[in-house]
Amino acid sequence: MRVSPTSVTHPPGPPARAADSATAPAVSATRAAPPTGADAPAAPGAEGAAASAADTGICSAPPAPTPAGAAGPGRHSADAKGAAPPEGRRPAQAPQASASPEVGSVGGGAAAERPVPGVGSVPGAVARASAEAPQASASAGAAERPVPGVRPVSGTAPGVSAEAPQASAAGRLGRPAVGARAVGAAPGGRRSVAQAPDAFAPQASPLVDVAVVGAGPAGLAAAVTAAERGVSVLLLDAGERPGGQYWRHVADADVHGRFAGWWRRLRALEAAGRIDYRPGQQVWLVTREDDDRLRLEATPVHDGVQPPPGPFEARSLVLCPGGADRQLPVPGWTLPGVVAAGGAQALLKGHRTVAGRRVLVAGTGPFLLPVATGLARAGARVVGVWEANSPLRWARHARAVLPVPGKLAEAAGYAAALARHRVPYRPRTAVAEILGTDRVRAVRRAVVGRDGVPRAVPGEVEVDLVALGWGFTPALELPLQLGVATRVDVDGSLVVAVDDGQRTDVPGVLVAGEATGVGGAALSLAEGRLAGLVLAGAGQDEPGVRRLRATVRAHRAFAVAMHRAHPVPAGWHRWLTDDTLLCRCEEVPHAAVRAAHAELGATDARTVKMLTRVGMGWCQGRVCGFATACLTAALDGRPPGEGDLRATAARPLAVPVPLAELARVQEPAEDPDGQAS
Structure with missing residues (x-):
């Protein structure tokens, strides 16, 4: 897969997505790009987002066959303890997995005892990485190669510091990424930041059974459910703590309620080496290789997070990207x-x-x-x-x-x-x-x-x-990169089309949570659990599968009712003036969009975007995309269609990426016969 750095003119500026929830987002008052997650309330007057299929108007959507975030936009501000100071910064400490006595054994002990290639026994600790863990070295020799400036720690594999950002007692081993920072001992007992050698090229992580993107309610449920059934799971999340926007919390001490149970199960599986949990990692590109493996490229959310050793690879993928606040200018x-x-x-x-x-x-x-x-x-x-x-x-x-x-x-x-x-x-x-x-x-x-x-x-x-x-707009950057089928939901949003097992039309790719339709945390949890069971090989007639499908149907019907009770007003554009900015990043006023339609013949959102630059700024249309699609369709005398919404939702890169990372993306190697290997 070839990515040309020269083709990237305006890197997208997405908010840190809080994974799925009916109330997803978060936007700061000073920056520009909507976010996601939230306390989804739940009943009449308590949950959701909106657009009516029944009410014909500017944002009306075609009726569903069956019930089946701006205002001051900005990126999610990083948690205070996660932000790195400009001078003498040090990587943030990764969450440590600990087996709590109240957790006990996790679904059988075989996986927890599986040896890790290149990792010696760790007295008094459970080896954190399984044989397929994404950062385990592809060869035992790599695990023994010391990293300059990093002091070995007794009881762990050579080359891993106890203070290394993502090292646990078992250590996440593998070759450091080019330019990756390693933390070593400095005079006076202080930490110093040492530059890892550039001699090692980025290496793909070992293949895992399932990769889950997003650790909100849907992603957390999918990862835990699959891992408890013996599947090796990689869990990637842009947030520095699990829970997404809905279960957003300041510190682990704030964990309570229903989330506490999921949090304990995640930590137990992580300690047992059944889940490789990587917080602070934003997935910016997903591709499908010739051998049907799914390849994920990720970048740290900030300099305090250790970069991944290379791309991740999985046999199956569950995307739970959540959504962002929907805004109307x-x-x-x-x-x-x-x-x-x-x-x-x-x-x-x-x-x-x-x-x-x-x-x-x-x-x-x-x-x-x-x-x-x-x-x-x-x-x-x-x-x-x-x-x-x-x-x-x-x-x-x-x-x-x-x-x-x-x-x-x-x-x-x-x-x-x-x-x-x-x-x-x-x-x-x-x-x-x-x-x-x-x-x-x-x-x-x-x-x-x-x-x-x-x-x-x-x-x-x-x-x-x-x-x-x-309401909320689902984040579809990653699903659209894989070419999944989409549909227009009752609230006028573009969502991913899935079957009753959360499968898309792309083999091996499942989607759960807000990306399949905004409906609340309870619906996201049920969809995530269902996806986890499906990937673990659960049969169609298993009682647990049948119950979850019934739960999904009930909550999806509620979501349809919610959207129809809270549609976006059909005449919202009537309050716009000529100088009201539609796109705040590129400072495109309402009058420019009307002129593009009336004078230049722009009858669809994509053409309007090309002629006016609306949606081409830092947020890449995350704030103004929905409004642009609705306004353009209204000027053309019709409701917005799938093409209008897709034009403002598809992005070549899901998050901003340094040019150095684009330069490191490698083409698959070719054998002497010219075949990709």
Whole structure:
């Protein structure tokens, strides 16, 4: 597979994706690119994202055959303890796997006792890497080769420092990547950063049975379920802690509730060498080799994370990339103090930071409720929740709500919390304009009619923070790189088409979570578990498989009802002015898109992108892509189609990649007969 560095003109700037959840995202107030994950609420007025297939309008989607994040966009800010200082920085310590007494043995002991090539016995510790672990050396000799500047540690293989970023008691062995930093001893007992020799070319990691990308609810469930059935699993995640955006936490001490069980199972499997968990690694390219192996190229999220030794390879792949806040432009949305709803929540959950003191939460969907209640509990004065739709729309979908009673209880809890903090809830209300000069000062509101058209209302509401959320957009960069089939979901999003076992039409590739349709953490968990069972060879008629399929159907039906109860208003573009920026990265105004359609004949999103540069900036269309597709289709008098959405979702590289990494991508070697080996 050839990648030409010269073809990359604008590296995409994706948010750190928080893996799957109904409430995925996180966007900082100062940068540009939406993120993902979140506290997905759950019932009428408590979960989700939106667009109606029934309501014909600018973002309406074709009806589903059967029920089956910007405002101030920016990349996820790294957790404070994970950021590396510019001078004398040191790699962040990788999470250590420890076998907790409360975990006990994990699904049989054979895999835990499997010898690792090139790794001697480790007294008092469990060998962390299995025979197929991606960073185990391909030969025993490589494991014995010392790394200059790195002091061997007694009880571990030579060349591995106890302080090395991803070394555990068992050590992750293999040749260092070109330019990789190694941590060694310095005078005075301090750590020093030593440059590893460039003599070793990057080596592909040993082949594993299954690679899982994303450690949110879906990815975590898929990895743990497959590993507990004896499958060797590689788990890659851009986050530095498992859980994704939905289970985002500051430290392991914050682990509680349902997540605690999954967290303990992951740590036990990691300690037993059954899961090779690689946090802080962003997968930027996935390709299929001639022998059907799947090859994954990854890059560290920051300099404090040790680079991988080379590409990873797997027989099967589960993609759980999550989603990002969906945003709609509004006059004034580029002012400081305007954030995505998921961004406000990420700052609160991941950093215990309240982004403002006088806050308005607006948009549509149940996700607005946990954002508002979380900010209110943290001490912010939430002046209101402005919901563009009416909760009465749920009455049409009661049959979809009853099979998931937990959603009703969750919605009732949020309603009680809003009442306790005296937060007013205004249905059929939207932000028409955000006012201010150097930052947000106030907002003007509009009443949304039954036809979805907003009508301005006199008066202003003073605020210093506006959190906007219009649902979520699945992150499809990696699935689209493999050419999987897609469809337009009920909420107008482009999603991956899968069968009842989470399989795509590409052999060996499964997808779970928000990428198959936004529906909440419970749905993501069920899909992830189902994918794990399928890859472990579970039969169609196994009781566990049948139960999970029933759970997926019930939660998918609820998601359909949620999207139809909370559609994006059909006339949202009516509040745009000529100078309202549609693409904030490239500063493309609304008027430029209209001119491209009227004067240059641009009738699809791809042509509009080429003529105006909308979506060609740092975020690569993650913030403005959905709005551009909907607006272009509306100007052409039709609903957005799969082609419109794909034009703003497909990207050659999933995340920004240094040119040095592109230069290291190697072509498959050829044998004397000219065949790729």
